[in-house]
Every structure is written in C-alpha cells, then in structure tokens.
Amino acid sequence: MRPRAPHPVELSAALAAAGVGPAAQDGLPTVTGITLDSRSVLPGDVYAALPGAARHGAEFAVQAVRAGALAILTDESGARIVAEAARGGGVDLRMPPVVVVPDPRHAVGPLAREIFSGRQDDRAGAPPALFGITGTNGKTTSTYFLNALLEALGRSTGLIGTIEIRAGADAIPSALTTPESPQVHSLLALMRERGLDAASMEVSSHALEFGRVDGVRFDVAGFTNLTQDHLDLHGTMEDYFAVKATLFTAERCRRAVVLVDDVWGRRLADAADVPVLTVRTGEDGGDPAADWTVTGVGPSGLGHAFVLAGRTGEHLRVRTGLPGTFNISNAALATIMVLASGVAVEDIQRALDAHDPFTTEVPGRMQLIGENPAAIVDFAHNPDALERTLASVRRPGGRVISVFGATGQRDETKRPIMGAVGARLSDILIVTDDDPHDEDDAVIRAAVRSGADAAVREEGLDCEVLEVFPRADAIDRAVALATPSDTIIIAGRGHEVWQEVKGVNLSLDDRVELRSALTRHGFSVLSASGIES
Structure with missing residues (x-):
C-alpha cells in the first residue's frame, strides 16, 4: 500500500x-x-x-x-x-x-x-491527524474505539494495528502490530494522498525498540497500562517501561493522554515532556488528582455506561456495549484522546449519543460467538490481560470455563503465573496449546499447568484443571462441559487464524472452532463477523 x-x-x-x-x-x-x-x-x-x-x-x-x-x-x-x-x-x-x-x-x-x-507538494493535501497508542493491554480495542468515535464525528480514518491495516475502505491483514518504518511512512503518505482526516496506530514496544516509528510524530499519544509481557526482549519491567516512555517525548508526539490507574501510568505522566491529560478509570486506585475520572459506572447491555468527569466541571456520558470492565478504560482513553486533539466536549457528546461508537466489534477482542452459554474469544495472552478478562465474564449462577495456553519462545516466567490466574478465576480450566513455535508443546503446557495445580493445592481452590490438546479438541471439550448459564472463554489467540508448530502454519481460528463446537453440541451461535472472513 x-x-x-x-x-x-x-x-x-x-x-x-x-x-x-x-x-x-x-x-x-x-x-x-x-x-x-x-x-x-x-x-x-x-x-x-x-x-x-x-x-x-x-x-x-x-x-x-x-x-x-x-x-x-x-x-x-x-x-x-x-x-x-x-x-x-x-x-x-x-x-x-x-x-x-x-x-x-x-x-x-x-x-x-x-x-x-x-517532499510532497501541496497537491497531496494536509497529513492526517495521527494518534498512537501504546501499553501492554488494550491497544487494539482502543484504536478501534478511537477510529469509531472519529468516524462518528464525520472524519475519514486509517488504521495501522495488530489485526489489519486500513487506508480508508481498503484493508489488508497485518503481519506485525506496527509495520517496519518504510511501510509506516508509505502508508501515512497514502492516507495523505487519499485525503484521510485521521489515522490511529498501535505502537508496540518492539516498534519503539527497533525503530519502526522513527521519523513519526504523533499529534496525540495514548498510554493504556504496563504489565508483565515481552520480558524475553526487554529483560526487566524497568527496561520495558523505559522503552514505552520514549513515545512520550517532544520528538515523537505533541501531546499525550495517560491512564493513571497504576504506578507505571503515574510515573509516565510525571516524566513526559509534552502536555499530558491524565485519566483515572479504576474506582479502587489511581491518581485522585487526574484531569478526568470515570464515575457512575453501571451495566448497559453486555457492557457498561459511565460518566467521565473533568476537574473543571465538564462531563461526558459514555457507553460501551463490549463486555469487560477493562473496556471502560479503553473507551475513556479513546474519548479523551479525541478531546486532546482539539474536538470540543459538546461535539464529542453529540457523536457519542447519536452513534454509540464504542459498541463497534473488535475482531478477537471479547468477541461474542454465542449467548447461551456465553461463548467469548479474547486475545488475553499475558497474566494481567487474562485476569482482567476472566474476572469480567462471570454471570450469576453460572460457571466460568476457560481454555488457554502459552506461546512458545516467549517470556517463560509468565507461564505458571497464567496457570495460577486461570485456576483462581475459573471453575474449569482447560490447559492447551497456543503457538508453540519451535518449542516442545508438552513442556509449555506443563509449565502452565504447574502454576494452576500449585494454586489449587496451596490456596484450596475449587477449580478442575484439565489438559487437552490439540487446541480444537480443548475448545470442543469446553463446550461439551458447558450448560446454557455458563461462560466459555477461549483466550490467547483472538483474531489469529494460523498456529505455528515447528515452522509449519496450521489453519486454526478460535472463533471458527468455537462456533462449530457450539453447533455440534446443540447450542445456538451468533452470525459470523464480516471482518472475520
């Protein structure tokens, strides 16, 4: 492109x-x-x-x-x-x-x-307003939310992210969360040539470490959170934070919006050398002096409605139809990033009221495949994301049945931690394979299961831990064990459609497998997503 x-x-x-x-x-x-x-x-x-x-x-x-x-x-x-x-x-x-x-x-x-x-001349038009989002979890959903709000405001948008690259109506699948720098700059030039008003980009720590966004200056940069991931590359959380922080410098962005629910966000807001708007979305923590605070959270369909309250008395009424309390944070970040770009509060409120932009479907991110049982596919692939996901899906009177594994040739220390998280928050945990790459899949499963078994034994948990592979069989087992009141969560791969095993890509889409298993066992399913196909 x-x-x-x-x-x-x-x-x-x-x-x-x-x-x-x-x-x-x-x-x-x-x-x-x-x-x-x-x-x-x-x-x-x-x-x-x-x-x-x-x-x-x-x-x-x-x-x-x-x-x-x-x-x-x-x-x-x-x-x-x-x-x-x-x-x-x-x-x-x-x-x-x-x-x-x-x-x-x-x-x-x-x-x-x-x-x-x-060196483009004036015929190419003005470059699009550029939004970049970094953090461990929530980048993909936040960029989709951001674009949905911009489109509700009448803007034409582009997208560069984990799932796809879009330049207006044209879309191609992504190979990397953030492409290599020549492709990034060619895409931005293409968006300018097509007259797009704005573009949103996921900015991974790999992109910052390996120079993939060198030469890019974002109009607004956003930060979601920082939790354990990618330590195989960065070594320590301090080093991981230091790489993320390089986005929030005058060389790389003009202004920033930072979620300050954790210590990393508060440190980042203090260290940034550009104007920062801070957002507190958690009721039990975060910076009490944040510029914007989430209040009045209540259920709304499968999602939530809430109010964003500003320190100067302004209010925004916001809703997201996607399940998961973490989507409150994603929606709040997207809203304030648009505000930071210069859009007036009253214009944002009109767009929120008229278009419900944060109910847009995000492929493989809390994607609902069936309702009875609730059957969900999510990308959660590290301990924090998995904990947020599992903690948000339990329904009154129903069990949580989770299926996940860990990726090979990645941070090995998170494997038993993920197993323990799954055991604490599931009634039935099925340990299976993710992408083993060149590692022994049995060794990876054993590491995940060791954490789950230890948590059950040492904490007296009432969780049944199973080990089922290959992954399609694990998904089928989860559905076979479910009743209509239960919730099935298939975590770790989200939108991905290939599983890499010993250098061979095997066709595997969790959404397709879950939909097939639900049908096979007599449950109804929702229609397939257009993006998914």
Whole structure:
C-alpha cells in the first residue's frame, strides 16, 4: 500500500533533511521509495540492507538491484558484502551507489519520512491527524474505539494495528502490530494522498525498540497500562517501561493522554515532556488528582455506561456495549484522546449519543460467538490481560470455563503465573496449546499447568484443571462441559487464524472452532463477523 503518485526525491537532499547520511556523496540518484524487504523493491527504490538475527540484508542486494533498486543504504559490513557481490560470483549487473551509515536501522525511518512524505507538494493535501497508542493491554480495542468515535464525528480514518491495516475502505491483514518504518511512512503518505482526516496506530514496544516509528510524530499519544509481557526482549519491567516512555517525548508526539490507574501510568505522566491529560478509570486506585475520572459506572447491555468527569466541571456520558470492565478504560482513553486533539466536549457528546461508537466489534477482542452459554474469544495472552478478562465474564449462577495456553519462545516466567490466574478465576480450566513455535508443546503446557495445580493445592481452590490438546479438541471439550448459564472463554489467540508448530502454519481460528463446537453440541451461535472472513 503505497501512494499512487510518488514524488521523486533527490536522495542526497533526503539524507541531509533526515540528518542520517554522510556529509556529502556525489552521484546519488533521484528515488521514489524505500524498503528493507528485497522482495518488495519497486523500480526507483532505495534498498535498506539491515543486519538481521541470522543474515545480513546486504546478502539480498543483487535481488533488490535486479528488481530496480537505485541505491543501497547499509552499514560497513553490508557494504563489504555488496562489494564482494559486485566483484564476482557471476553477477551480470552494475551495483548502484551504496550509502554507508553507522546505524541503518535507526536511519531508515527518518529517511523514509523524507522520501515518502517530506517532499510532497501541496497537491497531496494536509497529513492526517495521527494518534498512537501504546501499553501492554488494550491497544487494539482502543484504536478501534478511537477510529469509531472519529468516524462518528464525520472524519475519514486509517488504521495501522495488530489485526489489519486500513487506508480508508481498503484493508489488508497485518503481519506485525506496527509495520517496519518504510511501510509506516508509505502508508501515512497514502492516507495523505487519499485525503484521510485521521489515522490511529498501535505502537508496540518492539516498534519503539527497533525503530519502526522513527521519523513519526504523533499529534496525540495514548498510554493504556504496563504489565508483565515481552520480558524475553526487554529483560526487566524497568527496561520495558523505559522503552514505552520514549513515545512520550517532544520528538515523537505533541501531546499525550495517560491512564493513571497504576504506578507505571503515574510515573509516565510525571516524566513526559509534552502536555499530558491524565485519566483515572479504576474506582479502587489511581491518581485522585487526574484531569478526568470515570464515575457512575453501571451495566448497559453486555457492557457498561459511565460518566467521565473533568476537574473543571465538564462531563461526558459514555457507553460501551463490549463486555469487560477493562473496556471502560479503553473507551475513556479513546474519548479523551479525541478531546486532546482539539474536538470540543459538546461535539464529542453529540457523536457519542447519536452513534454509540464504542459498541463497534473488535475482531478477537471479547468477541461474542454465542449467548447461551456465553461463548467469548479474547486475545488475553499475558497474566494481567487474562485476569482482567476472566474476572469480567462471570454471570450469576453460572460457571466460568476457560481454555488457554502459552506461546512458545516467549517470556517463560509468565507461564505458571497464567496457570495460577486461570485456576483462581475459573471453575474449569482447560490447559492447551497456543503457538508453540519451535518449542516442545508438552513442556509449555506443563509449565502452565504447574502454576494452576500449585494454586489449587496451596490456596484450596475449587477449580478442575484439565489438559487437552490439540487446541480444537480443548475448545470442543469446553463446550461439551458447558450448560446454557455458563461462560466459555477461549483466550490467547483472538483474531489469529494460523498456529505455528515447528515452522509449519496450521489453519486454526478460535472463533471458527468455537462456533462449530457450539453447533455440534446443540447450542445456538451468533452470525459470523464480516471482518472475520
């Protein structure tokens, strides 16, 4: 998804404007794009050859040049690889100019900004207002809520996130929560070309760590929460927080909205060097001096209605039809982020009243598949998200039957913690497989189950713990054990449609499996989502 009419840019000028290139280099071409995937090179591109975990991108320079790359951006080791390819090996083409920078990964974002949008003329229109949301849990739902509210206000929107990428009506599935920086900047240029008013983006810690949003400055950045996840990458919660905090600097955003229900949010609000609006959504904690506070929470259908009260006396009446008390937080964050962008309180209230934007379905996020029993698919894949999900779904007189596992080759310390959470909040816990990747699936299940069994034994819990695999069989067992008054929660994978096992992608969609199992056992189901198909 690139602009239909790219604007040629002198590479030397783009490097200078981005502040990443050498002081002077003769013979650089005029270019129209940049990519770090040799398979995605289009004629006129710069090929960014980055060092990878297993191989250097420069090893694919010949493929990129044959596809039409006019220049190569790389480091010194990459330049040597390109030079070797040019000297021998039967290469039958001339290598283009090679631009050597010390850190090409963090150079490619600012350069992509200049190539894709920094030199656009006035015909391209104004860039969309840009919203970025980070945090451990709630990013996806909050971005969908944000876009739904903007659309209720009459704005045209784009989306870059875990589930899909949208530029107006066009949508493609996402491979990463936040794409690599050349794709981010090309998407933003495309949205500008199409005249979109606003765009929402999920900003993961991986995106911040690996420079995927380098060169992007958000109009409003939002923070949901910080709980244990991704410690296989970051090592400690302090390091994880430090990476998240880099979004809330003047270099990356103009203003911010921060949920201050936990200590991480309060620390972030204090540390940010941009104007911040704080939001307190929890009744039992958080910053009592927050700019906006959730009050008057009450049930509304499967969801909740509440009031956002401002310190200066303003009020907003808000409703979300999605189950789960955490969706109150997601809706509050989206509302105040739109307010922070300059929309008046009375305009937001009219849009909330007229369109009910926070009842929009979010694929794989508290997605209701059946009602009797309540059958829900959710993405909860870490201890905090799982606890929030399970604590929010119990119905009077009914049991909670949960099915989940843990992902392979990820933070191993959270596996027994998740098992314990499941045992505390479920009547029946079925431990199964998530995405084992290259790990032994039995070892992963054993770690999850060890936490569940220990909690049952040491805390005297009345929870039946089962181990059933493969995952489709576990979902079927959950439905077979259910009565109409129960709640079945299938957690961990959400919208995902492939399960990776030993390098092989197996077709597996929790929503499809749950719908089939409900039908097989004589229960009714709700209609399939359009997005899901």
